[in-house]
Amino acid sequence: MTYNLNSNVIYIKVTVLKLHLYIQYLKNNRMKAAVFKGMNLPLEIREVPTPFPRGDEILIRVASTGICHSDLHLINGELIGPLPEGFIIGHEIAGWVEEFASNVKNPYELRKGDPVLVSWIVPCGICKYCASGKENYCKQNASKMVGIIGINGGHAEYVSVPEIAVIPLGKKIDPYYSSPIACAYGTAYNALKSAKATSGKSVVIIGAGGVGSAAIQLANAMGLNPIIAVDIIQSKLEKAKELGATHAINALADDSRAKILEILEEGADIVYETKPNPDLKLSLEVVKAGGSIVVTGLGGFTNIAEIPITLFVSKGITLIGSLGYRPRIDLPELVSLASSGKIDTKKLVTHVYEPERINEAYENLKKGIHIRAVVKWN
Template sequence: MKAAVYKSPGQPLELSEIPTPTPGEGEVLIKVAATGVCHSDLHVLDGEMIPPPEGFILGHEVSGWVVEFGPRCENPHGLSPGDPVVVSWIIPCGKCYWCVRGQENYCPYAAARMPGLVGINGGHAEYMTVPETAIYPIPKGLDVHNAAVISCAYGTAYRALKEAGVGPGTSLVVVGAGGVGLAAVELAVALGAYPIVAVDVREAALKKAQEVGASHVINAAERNAIGAIREALPQGTDVVYETKPNPDLKIALEVVRRGGTIVVTGLGASTIEIPAMHLVMNGIRIVGSLGYKPRTDIPELLALAAVGKIKPEKIISHRYKPENINEAYNNLRQGKHHRALIIWNP
C-alpha cells in the first residue's frame, strides 16, 4: 500500500510503498477514505512532542470503510465489510480508574495507543489497522470523506465546550478560527450559545467563522481585540475557548467575566503565565481539555451531522492527493487552511 512515512523531526514525510497490514486479534482493517491535516501533527513533525520511531505513520483524524475483522472481534455495531466508519484516536480501556469515573479521555492505556500519534500507525496510508473499539459507524447520508474531521476537530471542540458548560444563552469568545475554532463556533450555535465572538488575524478565517454562525468577528491584526470584545460584552464573556496551537491566554484573561471559564486545548510547548491575584479575585476557572470522550461524544456528533445541525463540509477548505501531503503541512504552517484533508481512496 501507499503510505506517508515519518522519518525524523524537521524532515518531510516520505511517500512509500509498504506492506498492507493484517488485522490482529480484536482489530479491524480499514480502507482509509481521508485523513485530516491537523496542527497536532505539526507538533510531532517539528519535534515539539516526543518523536515517534522512524517509519511511523501519522494521521489521527480518519474516516474509511471496514475491510475485514481480525480474530476474536465482537463487532458491537454489527458492521459489515464496506460500511463507512470514523476512527477515534482516543481508545479507552473502559476499566481503569479514569474510565470508570467517566474521564476516559485521560485513560493511561489510551495515552499509550493513539492511532497516528503514539503506538499505533495512523491514517496517512491507504489502509490501517486499529482495535475495533476505535471505530464508529457513519450514518447514512453523510459523506465518508467529510466525516473524518469529526474524529478530531469537532470532537476536540465539542468536549471543550461541554467541559466549559456552554449551553443556551452562554456568551462565548473563540480565540483562533482554525479547524477546531470553526468547529467550536458551529457547535456553539447548535448548543444555543449567544453571542459568539471569533478572533483571528486572518480575514478569510473570520469570514468562514461568520458563515458557520459567529455573531461577531474581530481581526486582531487590525483592531485591539480586548477592547473590541469588551465593547461587545461589557461585563466580559461567560466562556473563552483558547484554540491556538500554542496558547498564551493574553486575550482570555482580560475578557473572561468574573466567575467565568477559560478552556484550553492547544498542545504546543508554550508556557502560560497567570497573575495569581487576578485569577483568585475574579474567580476564574481555567480548564484543560484533551480530545473527547469517544464512546459518547463521537456518536453524538455523528447524530448532529446526520440531522444537519453541523455540516463538516463547511470547514473543509482544501483536499490534497497523497503525493502533495508535505505541501499540505507547509500550507497549514502558513495558515492557508480552515481544515484540509488528504484523500487516500476517492
C-alpha cells in the same frame, strides 16, 4: 506425564502454515502511505505492507485523513519526543470497514463496507477513568494513540486499529469530509461541554482554524450567543461568520480586548483558547467574573503561560484543560448532529489534497491557508 506426539506435530504444522500465509500476505498486500523519515523532514510517500488485523482489530480502508496542527508538533518532536522512523501519522480518520480480526466482538454489528470514524484515543474501557466517563484520560491510552504513538495512523490507504476506536458513521454523511469529526469537532465539543456551554451563554473563540471553526459551528448548534471569533487572518474570520459567528475580530487590525468588551461589557461566560500555542493573556482579560476559560491548544511541553494570580483569584475564574474527547460518548453524539444537519462538515473542509501533495498540505497549514484540509486516500 505423557505427550501426544501426533498432536504436537499437527500443532507445529498449523503454526508453520499460519506463519507462511502471513508472510505471503505481507509480500502480496502493499499500500501507499506517507511515512515519517525524521524530525523536520518531509513525509515520504512509499509502498509499505498493508496492515494485517489481529486480535481485536478492524482493518479500515481510509477515505480521508485530516491535516491537523498537532501533527506539526508531533513531527517536530514537541509532543512525545522523536517519532520512530517509518511511523505513519494521521490521527483524524474516516473510512470503511474492510476486514475483522478473529477476536472482534462487533457490538455495532458492522459489516464490510460500512462507513466509520477512527478515534485517535484508544481507551482500555475498564479502568477507573473509562468507568467514570473520562476515557480520554485512560492511562493505557497514553502509550497507544492512533497516528500519534504506538499505533500507525491514517495517512495511508489502510489502517488497522482496536475495535474500541471504531465508531459507526451515519449513512447520510460523506466519509471524504467526515474525518474532522474524529479530532477537530470532537476536541471542540468536549471542550465546550467541559465549560458547561448551554443555550444563551456567550463565548469568545480565540483562533479560527480547524478546531476553532468547528467550535463556532457547535456553539451555534448549542444555542450560545453571542459567538465572537478572534483571529489574525481575515479570510478565516470571514469563514467564521459563515459558520455561525455573530462577530469576527481581527487581532492585528483591532484592539481585541476593547472590541470584545464593547460587545460584552462584563466579559464572556466562556473563552475558548484554541490556538496551537496558547498564552491565555486575552482570555484572562475578557472572561467575566465567575466565567470559564477552556484550553485545548497543546503547544508542546516548552510552551508556558503566565497567569496574573490576583486577577485570576479576584474574578473567580475557572481554568479548564481539555484533552481530546470521549470517543464512545462524544463521537456518536457528533455523528447524530451531523446526520441531522446541525453541523456541516463539508463547510469546515476548505482544501482536499491527493496523497502526493501531503507535504504541500502541511506547508499550507503553517501559512494559515486552510480552515481544515483533508487528504483523500481511496
